Amino acid sequence: MLNEQQILDIISQTTGISEHDLKSSPKGSLPWDSFTHVELIITLEEALGTHFAEATLKQMVDLESVLHTVSSLSAVQ
Amino acid sequence: MSDQHIVNMQQPWELQHFLFEKEPTRGELRAYRPQLPASFRCVVYRNHSFELVEHTISAYLDFAGLGIDFTYSDYDDSLSFFGLPEADLILLWLDCSRYRGGKAEAEKFVRERVTYLRGMRKESIILVTCGASVQVPGVICWDMEDTSEQLGTSFYDERLEKYSGTKLSAAACTVAARELGCRYIPSALCTPLKGIVLDMDHTLYSGVLGEDGVQGVQLTPAHRALQEKLVTLAEQGFFLTITSKNDARDVTKLWDTRSDFPLKKEMFSKVCVGWESKAESIRQIASFLNIGIDSLLFIDDNIGELINAKAQLPELHVLHAQPDAAITLRALTHYPRLWKSRNLAEDALRAQDAKAREERETMRSSMSAEDYLRSLDVKLDFYVNERNNVERISELSRKTNQFIFSYARYSPEQIQALMDGSSTAIISVHMSDKLADSGCIGVVVGCRHKDGVELQECFVSCRALGRGLDEVIVLGAVRELLSALNGDRLRITFHRGERNEPAARFVQQNLSQYLHEFSCFSYSNPYPFITTHTHYA
Numbered sequence: 001m002l003n004e005q006q007i008l009d010i011i012s013q014t015t016g017i018s019e020h021d022l023k024s025s026p027k028g029s030l031p032w033d034s035f036t037h038v039e040l041i042i043t044l045e046e047a048l049g050t051h052f053a054e055a056t057l058k059q060m061v062d063l064e065s066v067l068h069t070v071s072s073l074s075a076v077q
Numbered sequence: 078m079s080d081q082h083i084v085n086m087q088q089p090w091e092l093q094h095f096l097f098e099k100e101p102t103r104g105e106l107r108a109y110r111p112q113l114p115a116s117f118r119c120v121v122y123r124n125h126s127f128e129l130v131e132h133t134i135s136a137y138l139d140f141a142g143l144g145i146d147f148t149y150s151d152y153d154d155s156l157s158f159f160g161l162p163e164a165d166l167i168l169l170w171l172d173c174s175r176y177r178g179g180k181a182e183a184e185k186f187v188r189e190r191v192t193y194l195r196g197m198r199k200e201s202i203i204l205v206t207c208g209a210s211v212q213v214p215g216v217i218c219w220d221m222e223d224t225s226e227q228l229g230t231s232f233y234d235e236r237l238e239k240y241s242g243t244k245l246s247a248a249a250c251t252v253a254a255r256e257l258g259c260r261y262i263p264s265a266l267c268t269p270l271k272g273i274v275l276d277m278d279h280t281l282y283s284g285v286l287g288e289d290g291v292q293g294v295q296l297t298p299a300h301r302a303l304q305e306k307l308v309t310l311a312e313q314g315f316f317l318t319i320t321s322k323n324d325a326r327d328v329t330k331l332w333d334t335r336s337d338f339p340l341k342k343e344m345f346s347k348v349c350v351g352w353e354s355k356a357e358s359i360r361q362i363a364s365f366l367n368i369g370i371d372s373l374l375f376i377d378d379n380i381g382e383l384i385n386a387k388a389q390l391p392e393l394h395v396l397h398a399q400p401d402a403a404i405t406l407r408a409l410t411h412y413p414r415l416w417k418s419r420n421l422a423e424d425a426l427r428a429q430d431a432k433a434r435e436e437r438e439t440m441r442s443s444m445s446a447e448d449y450l451r452s453l454d455v456k457l458d459f460y461v462n463e464r465n466n467v468e469r470i471s472e473l474s475r476k477t478n479q480f481i482f483s484y485a486r487y488s489p490e491q492i493q494a495l496m497d498g499s500s501t502a503i504i505s506v507h508m509s510d511k512l513a514d515s516g517c518i519g520v521v522v523g524c525r526h527k528d529g530v531e532l533q534e535c536f537v538s539c540r541a542l543g544r545g546l547d548e549v550i551v552l553g554a555v556r557e558l559l560s561a562l563n564g565d566r567l568r569i570t571f572h573r574g575e576r577n578e579p580a581a582r583f584v585q586q587n588l589s590q591y592l593h594e595f596s597c598f599s600y601s602n603p604y605p606f607i608t609t610h611t612h613y614a
Contacts, residue, residue: 014104034240035128041237042247043104054236 002047002074004067010047011066014040027062044070090383090397092140096255097408098399103251106133113144117266120162122150123170126242129250130170130257137258141413143266152242156190166265167194167202168257172244173209184209191216195490201265205253207232207245215490217265217418224252255411263413268476270394270414271368272316272346273307274359276377277323277331280398280405281340286323291331296338299402304339306406311344313417314424316366316431318347320358320375325350346431355382356389366431367539369478369576374412376405426516430540433512437544446545447604453510455607457549459557460505462496462614469517470505477536480547480580483572485522485534496614500525502561504554508541515540521554529566529595530559535580547583549607552600557611559598567591567598 002010012019015032025031032040041060045051050073060066095101095109121127131147138145150161154175161167169191176183191204191213202216210220225232234246243250278285281304284294296304311317317340321328328350332342347365349358355377363370371392377383378398386393396412398405409415417424441449463470471489474481487495495501506519518541522534535551559565569591571584590596602609 034242035126035132038129038237038241038247039103039107039132041240046102046104052236057236 002070004071007044007067007070007074010043011040011063014043022063025063027064029062030060030066031063040066048074089140089387089395090380092136093397093408096136096140097411098404101136103133103247106136106251106254109136109139111135111144112139113142115144115146117143117145117166118164119145119147119166119168119262120150120164121147121168121170122153122156122158122161124152124154124156124175125170125172125244126152127168127170129241129243129245129247130253132254133251134254134258137255138262141258141263141267143258143263143413145262156187156194158190158194161194161198164200166262167198167200168262169194169202169204171204171206173206173211174244175208180209184211187211188213195488199488199491201488203257203261203265205257205261207249215488217261219256219261221249221253224249224256228252259411259413260416261418264416264418267414268372268478269417270315270374270412271372272318272362272366272374273310273415274318274320274362274373274375275307276355276375276379276382276398277319277321277328279378279400280376282338283400283402286321286327286331291327291334294331294335296335297402299406301339303402303406303409306409308339308344310415311428312424314427315415316346316368316428317344318349318362318366319345320349320355320362322352322355323350343432344428346428347435354385354389356386359386359390359393365434367434367543374415376409426514427540430513430515433510434540436512437510450545450604451606453512453544455508455510455546457546457553457607457609458507459554459609459611460507460614461557461561461612462503463505463517463612464493464496464614466505466517467492467496470503470520473517473520473538474534474536477538478574478576479539479578480535480537480542480583481574481577482535482580482584483533483570484574484577487522487534495522498524500562502558504557504561506537506550506554508546508550519550519554521551521558523558523562525562525564526568526595529568530562530564532558532567532569532591534570542579546607548587549602549604551583552587553602553609555598556600560611565597565599566595568593568595 008019012022015036017031030037056069059069171187173183173187188211195202195213195215204213204216204218207221212218228248231246232249233244235244238244275281282294282296282300286294307317347362349361359375363373370390374394374396375386376396376398380397383395383397387395396408440452467489471487471492474485474487495503501524504521505517508515508518519537521532524531524533532555537550541550569588573581
């Protein structure tokens with residue numbers, strides 16, 4: 001199980017964006033490009049040992065929704 | 078990315094351990110920072126994205142000694158090739174499932190377009206397709222079928238296509254990075270290695286011959302697999318040699334008695350056993366095979382031996398043998414420049430010819446030069462536009478570094494065009510003697526002008542040099558070239574390069590009067606006992 005801080009660490013490492021910049025990113029859009037998004041999804045899937053369903057992927061539209069979705073999935077692992 | 082996550086490697090064996098001890102994760106490969114400056118340009122022409130491959134290819138390219146700058150085309154299903162910039166390499170990255178009309182139609186369309194591209198561009202071309210298999214002459218083709226079989230349903234990941242721009246999964250892209258970085262790209266940009274120098278103890282088997290004895294050293298299943306891979310490489314034309322710090326009698330006894338070993342004594346072109354430095358043995362091996370140190374891969378389990386050899390021979394390639402030979406095998410299987418996109422019948426002749434070399438040396442030291450040549454029963458065959466040997470002629474032009482006049486490096490298509498041209502011709506020379514068939518060992522390329530024939534290129538395999546036959550081969554081929562192009566006046570083109578000193582010396586001694594202007598040329602073979610035949614297309 002990953003807590004929110006651990007997830008944030010993974011996001012920061014994978015995207016190369018500092019935690020501070022991540023937290024100040026605008027809502028409704030992802031502060032990284034689509035290829036980095038794929039790398040992030042794969043990294044998170046490896047960390048959680050799961051594959052995100054297509055519907056789950058659709059929910060990940062900004063930092064907050066990524067954190068929320070991954071935290072929720074992690075909690076039920 | 079923070080600094081602690083950046084992976085840096087200083088030594089070749091560190092990088093080898095990183096890549097092959099256990100399979101690195103995507104994250105680890107992405108964190109790797111290339112050590113080499115980008116000295117090659119690769120244009121990726123694609124109809125689906127390549128970025129997920131590029132993200133993980135740097136470590137493999139560093140392992141291959143290649144720094145590459147990738148630039149991208151727009152996405153183009155039509156394969157128009159408009160605005161394709163000049164590069165060292167064109168990589169076509171195509172998802173054939175995007176084409177309507179079925180697999181056969183897609184294959185036909187891609188084959189036609191890539192054949193067109195091959196005809197108009199001189200760069201090396203790699204074609205990587207998924208969803209179809211396309212072969213185009215003169216193009217290095219990979220259909221990813223092996224990866225698809227290996228990954229099964231994980232080959233594609235359509236969930237992520239809208240973000241990644243490709244149906245291929247990240248796992249498939251990681252495998253593609255390894256295959257392209259270790260095999261396909263080095264095969265397109267580098268000359269292949271020519272030989273492997275092997276340590277014995279803890280490399281070819283488990284144990285120490287001097288301590289465990291001939292029957293005590295163990296052929297583990299992994300060592301057996303490693304030896305079988307080496308047998309395959311020998312069959313593909315790579316020289317196998319040994320440098321071992323052991324008692325020579327023990328070594329002889331080992332190869333005479335261990336019939337369970339896949340490797341056999343006769344597969345080794347040269348065996349150096351003794352207590353001298355391995356760097357010195359490797360020098361002797363390179364000299365014996367008449368190849369450069371940079372064409373050799375040295376495999377040893379002792380890191381100290383690798384460090385010493387590398388310190389004295391910086392251009393030597395090295396591979397660190399591991400106690401678990403399965404790891405050594407993985408690294409060897411992916412060792413850049415040991416993989417060939419195709420194998421030619423000629424390759425199989427090479428090891429046999431190298432073994433004959435030792436016998437020739439013994440003969441030469443025991444008789445006069447003329448008696449030596451007479452006793453060899455040499456036959457030379459000159460072929461005018463040998464159309465069924467285009468691939469070998471092209472390969473020889475790309476592999477030869479020492480005896481080459483202009484470094485023209487012809488593709489098979491260029492060779493074919495020169496053979497088909499009304500004012501151009503190619504003479505290829507085959508040599509055999511009573512000890513071995515050396516196959517096609519030399520080529521001259523020429524063009525007819527109004528004032529005479531211009532010798533545009535000449536290259537001779539290192540295997541043929543040093544037998545006292547250089548003049549008969551080259552000047553005989555030039556004579557045939559003039560005859561084929563109906564000329565009697567000759568001018569030659571020569572460019573001094575880093576390593577073509579042997580060719581420069583030959584030109585100075587035999588052809589200097591033809592360097593700047595056309596001049597009458599004639600030559601007759603001074604050795605009546607050397608049989609020559611000319612074959613016309």
